[in-house]
Amino acid sequence: MELSADTTEGRISLTDPIAVLGDERVSLDRERLAALPTEERTVTVACASGVRHTATWRGVPVTALLSEANVSDETTHLLVESADGYQICVDIYTALDGLLAFFRDGTPIAAHEPYETRFIAPDIDGARTVKAVAVLDARHLTPGTDPHTLETMAGTEEYSA
Ligand SMILES: Nc1nc2c(c(=O)[nH]1)N[C@H]1C(S)=C(S)[C@@H](COP(=O)(O)O)O[C@H]1N2
Ligand SMILES: [Mo]
Numbered sequence: 375m376e377l378s379a380d381t382t383e384g385r386i387s388l389t390d391p392i393a394v395l396g397d398e399r400v401s402l403d404r405e406r407l408a409a410l411p412t413e414e415r416t417v418t419v420a421c422a423s424g425v426r427h428t429a430t431w432r433g434v435p436v437t438a439l440l441s442e443a444n445v446s447d448e449t450t451h452l453l454v455e456s457a458d459g460y461q462i463c464v465d466i467y468t469a470l471d472g473l474l475a476f477f478r479d480g481t482p483i484a485a486h487e488p489y490e491t492r493f494i495a496p497d498i499d500g501a502r503t504v505k506a507v508a509v510l511d512a513r514h515l516t517p518g519t520d521p522h523t524l525e526t527m528a529g530t531e532e533y534s535a
Contacts, residue, residue: 386476387484388491390457395511396443406442407474410434415473421500431494433475436510440470445512451521453511454493454504458532462502463521464495466512471495474507489533505533 388404413435418428436452452469455461464472472495476483484490489506515521 387482393509394439394443396445398443400443410438417494419500419503429478431475432477433473436472448514449512450515451513455509456504457506457508461526463524468497
C-alpha cells in the first residue's frame with residue numbers, strides 16, 4: 375500500500391525545495407514531494423565519535439526522487455548536499471535503498487531539530503546521514519575517480535552532532 379506523505383503522519387514540513395539533478399534538473403517543493411509515496415527504514419546512526427542511536431525514519435524513497443529527474447542508467451554515485459555545505463557521495467546501489475526522511479519515529483524531524491529533512495540509507499556511516507538536504511545530484515564517476523574527493527564532511531557546525 376502506498377500512502378502519501380500527507381496522510382501518514384501529518385504534513386511534510388519543507389521551507390526550501392529540494393533540487394534533484396539527473397538528465398533533467400527538477401526542484402521539488404512541498405506539494406510535489408507530498409504527492410510521492412513514502413516508506414520507512416529503521417536505521418542506526420553511528421559515528422566514530424561515539425554517537426549512536428536507532429530510529430524509524432519515514433520519507434520519500436530515493437528511487438521516487440530520482441525518477442522525477444530522469445536519472446540515467448550510467449549513474450554510479452549520488453552526491454547529497456546540505457544547506458550548510460556538507461556534501462557526501464555514496465555509490466548508487468547503496469543510495470537507492472535510501473530515503474529523504476521527514477519523520478523520525480512518527481514525529482516530524484523539524485519538531486525537535488533545526489532542520490526538516492535527512493538522507494537516510496541502511497548501509498551508510500552516521501556521518502553520511504546528511505541533515506537539511508538541499509540537493510541530490512546523480513553522477514557518473516569514471517573508474518579512476520575516488521568518490522571521497524567529492525565529499526566535504528564539514529558543515530558550518532550548525533547541524534553537527
Ligand atoms: N548537514 C549536516 N549533516 C550532518 C552533519 C553535519 O555537520 N551537517 N554531521 C553528521 C555526523 S558526523 C553525524 S555522526 C550525524 C549525527 O547525527 P545526530 O545529531 O542525529 O546524532 O549527522 C551527520 N549529518
Ligand atoms: Mo559524526
